[in-house]
Amino acid sequence: MSDIAHRQDTEGSQPAFTPPKPERLTRATVNLTPKSVRAIKQAADLTGDTRTDIINRSVQIYGEIQQVLSNGGELYVRPEKDADLQQLRIW
Template sequence: MRAMNNLAHWTGYTKTDILNRALQIYEFVQQVVENGGSLQIRQSESAELERLTIF
């Protein structure tokens, strides 16, 4: 709930919008992984690229 409340505050989206967007992102991530791909993230411009792992 804390994460949803934070996202609602930061983005101005409704909780329903946040859940819908989260499900779309999760579906995309799952599709990438199912097809043998991986996702990478950089937490700042100067940070190293890291493989994103979803548990």
């Protein structure tokens, strides 16, 4: 059974969360929107990475982005080689 959560028989109860030990893999089941599935495929086609690697990196990047934003920071991207920087807006 996963360390993330186990389902309880009580209706409306929240699953318990136990942080995984360092360097231990945790299996998770997620429901992806069609847009997310397309984004994973696009990333895999561009990088050759596995879906697992893409999802792991995505979660880590999301955490870093949220840290920057919560500290009042901003993110900028250069969409093409010679383009100007543009502020990246995260919804």
